[in-house]
Amino acid sequence: MMLQLASTFSQLSLSQYLVLSSLLFVIGLVGFLTRRNLIVMFLCTELMFQAAAIAFVAFGRYWFDFSGQVFVIFILTVAAAEAALALALVVLLYRRRSTLNADDWMELCE
Amino acid sequence: MDGLDPYIACLAGSFALYLLLRRGPLVMKLVGALLGLGTMGWLVVICSEVVPGEVDPARNVLFLVFATIAISAAVRMITHSRPVYAALYFVMVVMSSAGLFLLMEAEFMAFALIIVYAGAILITYMFVLMLAQQASEAEQIDEAPLYDRFAREPGAAVIVGLILAGTIVTASTTGLGQLPPPVDAATVNTANGALLEQLPNQYRDAVLAADPDLVWPPEGADSVPPIQWDADGPYVHVEGRDVRIDEEFMPSNTQHVGWSLVASFPASLEVAGVILLLAMFGAVVLARRQAEHSEDELRVDAGLKPVHTIEDEEGGA
Numbered sequence: 001m002m003l004q005l006a007s008t009f010s011q012l013s014l015s016q017y018l019v020l021s022s023l024l025f026v027i028g029l030v031g032f033l034t035r036r037n038l039i040v041m042f043l044c045t046e047l048m049f050q051a052a053a054i055a056f057v058a059f060g061r062y063w064f065d066f067s068g069q070v071f072v073i074f075i076l077t078v079a080a081a082e083a084a085l086a087l088a089l090v091v092l093l094y095r096r097r098s099t100l101n102a103d104d105w106m107e108l109c110e
Numbered sequence: 111m112d113g114l115d116p117y118i119a120c121l122a123g124s125f126a127l128y129l130l131l132r133r134g135p136l137v138m139k140l141v142g143a144l145l146g147l148g149t150m151g152w153l154v155v156i157c158s159e160v161v162p163g164e165v166d167p168a169r170n171v172l173f174l175v176f177a178t179i180a181i182s183a184a185v186r187m188i189t190h191s192r193p194v195y196a197a198l199y200f201v202m203v204v205m206s207s208a209g210l211f212l213l214m215e216a217e218f219m220a221f222a223l224i225i226v227y228a229g230a231i232l233i234t235y236m237f238v239l240m241l242a243q244q245a246s247e248a249e250q251i252d253e254a255p256l257y258d259r260f261a262r263e264p265g266a267a268v269i270v271g272l273i274l275a276g277t278i279v280t281a282s283t284t285g286l287g288q289l290p291p292p293v294d295a296a297t298v299n300t301a302n303g304a305l306l307e308q309l310p311n312q313y314r315d316a317v318l319a320a321d322p323d324l325v326w327p328p329e330g331a332d333s334v335p336p337i338q339w340d341a342d343g344p345y346v347h348v349e350g351r352d353v354r355i356d357e358e359f360m361p362s363n364t365q366h367v368g369w370s371l372v373a374s375f376p377a378s379l380e381v382a383g384v385i386l387l388l389a390m391f392g393a394v395v396l397a398r399r400q401a402e403h404s405e406d407e408l409r410v411d412a413g414l415k416p417v418h419t420i421e422d423e424e425g426g427a
Contacts, residue, residue, distance in 0.1 A: 009214070009292060010162075010163025010164055010165060010292060011161050011162055011163040011286055011287075011289065011291070011292060012157060012158060012161045012162065012163035012164065012165055013163065013165050013169075013173075014161075014282075014286065014289075014292070015157050015160075015161040015282050015283055015286045016154070016157050016165075016173060016177075017173075017210070017214070018278075018282035018286075019153055019157060019279050019282055019283065020177045020180065020181070020210075022274075022275060022278035022279055022282060023123070023150075023153075023181055023275065023279070024180060024181065024184055024203070025274075025278070026271040026274050026275040026278075027127070027181070027184045027185060027188060027271075028184070028188075029267075029270065029271055029274065030127060030131070030188060030264075030267045030268060030270070030271040031184075031187065031188030033262070033263070033266070033267035033270065033271075034131055034188065034261035034262050034263065034264050034267045035188060035258075035261070035262070036257040036258070036262050037193050037257065037258050039193055039197075039235060039238060039239055039242070040188075040193050040196050040258075042235075043187065043193075043196055043197060043200050043235060044187075044188060046200065046227075046231070047184055047187065047200065047203060050203060050204065050207055050227075053207070053219075053223075054207055054210060054211075057210075057211055057214050057216045057219060058214060060216075061214040061215065061216070062292050062293070063292070063293055064293040064297060064298050064301055066363075066366045066367050066369075066370035067370060067374065067375075069216050069218070069219050069363075069367045069370070070367060070370050070371045070374070070375055072216075072219050072223075073219075073222070073367075073371065073382075074378065074382055076222065076223070076226050076227070077382040077385060077386060078385070079227070079231060080226065080230065080231055080386060080389070081385050081386055081388075081389030082389075083231045083234055083235065084234070084389045084390060084392070084393040085389050085392050085393055085396070087234055087235065087238045087393070088392065088393040088394075088396035088397040089396060090238060090242070091238060091241065091242070091396075091397050092396055092397065094241075094242045099255075100193075100242055100255075100257075101255070101257040102257075103257065103262075
């Protein structure tokens with residue numbers, strides 16, 4: 001069974017998955033740049049993580065190397081840690097000014 | 111001119127994204143959506159023309175369905191004015207990428223993605239969103255806040271995206287010909303056999319299922335005999351004869367991932383656990399409400415007498 005499956009993942013499949021993952025990454029990037037809601041900005045970084053995970057699994061499948069999927073596990077870890085910390089910070093910021101608008105916190109970058 | 115096709119497709123896609131992001135009439139957004147769908151179709155055509163190789167038609171159909179859902183949900187996520195809906199659309203992206211993982215035979219990762227991402231991380235996002243939305247939505251129920259309704263400088267952002275997308279898409283279509291060919295069946299077989307030799311119980315089951323009378327592991331041998339392959343499949347040479355092993359005993363994807371995780375990256379696994387623990391501590395410390403303790407309360411807690419008595423406060427006030 002494994003024999004057949006291994007032969008079906010050609011370069012063409014890899015290229016399709018890579019194009020999909022790059023499009024998702026770029027959509028996440030554009031979203032991060034255009035949205036002004038702090039939480040949605042963090043959601044967009046999660047989208048970029050997702051795109052990276054697809055590329056990892058696709059390459060792992062192409063080489064039959066399972067380090068790709070192991071890296072997706074680590075991506076999940078980092079995403080979970082990032083979500084916990086970032087959301088805690090957002091809650092802190094929200095308590096101060098009752099707004100999620102990133103422009104209202106412009107002085108943080110000065 | 112063939113080399114320019116991916117760039118032109120990315121240009122069209124970026125323009126579609128720009129139409130969807132900027133504020134304008136609904137007709138322009140429809141045009142943008144159609145243009146985006148057309149671009150995705152064109153990219154598929156470019157892939158199949160430029161890159162060598164064949165795909166299973168059934169898998170290809172599933173891939174196209176999941177990819178379309180993923181990209182449309184992602185676009186809707188960054189264009190929707192309500193953050194809660196944006197989070198829900200992201201769940202859709204996660205679901206469709208889990209489907210893509212299933213197509214790539216990464217079953218474990220597919221379900222881990224649904225459990226961890228859609229089940230845990232996104233729920234945290236939803237909680238914080240609902241927590242933060244109470245005040246603003248109590249006043250105007252129908253209207254999202256102004257900063258959620260309009261994109262900030264969509265033109266500049268789309269140009270940045272266009273440059274990045276053009277480069278990566280070109281590299282992963284026309285540039286992919288320089289990549290070495292995919293693994294052949296022999297490499298896959300060797301990898302499967304090598305892992306099966308590391309799993310004593312499963313190896314024993316596989317051999318005994320083929321020949322119940324064998325003594326396994328063979329007496330007097332330091333290590334188990336290696337798995338060999340010929341045109342008919344895997345076999346193992348033991349007690350002077352060849353025992354065929356059924357291929358259903360070959361390690362599954364989950365076993366491969368687990369072995370790779372524990373055998374190749376044990377230290378990283380520990381570090382990942384520490385990162386999660388520290389993130390949890392950090393989140394608890396950050397989000398905790400600071401309770402105000404007066405100096406007297408602290409002194410009483412420590413078993414000392416309060417400095418200020420009640421009479422003092424009344425007199426002082």
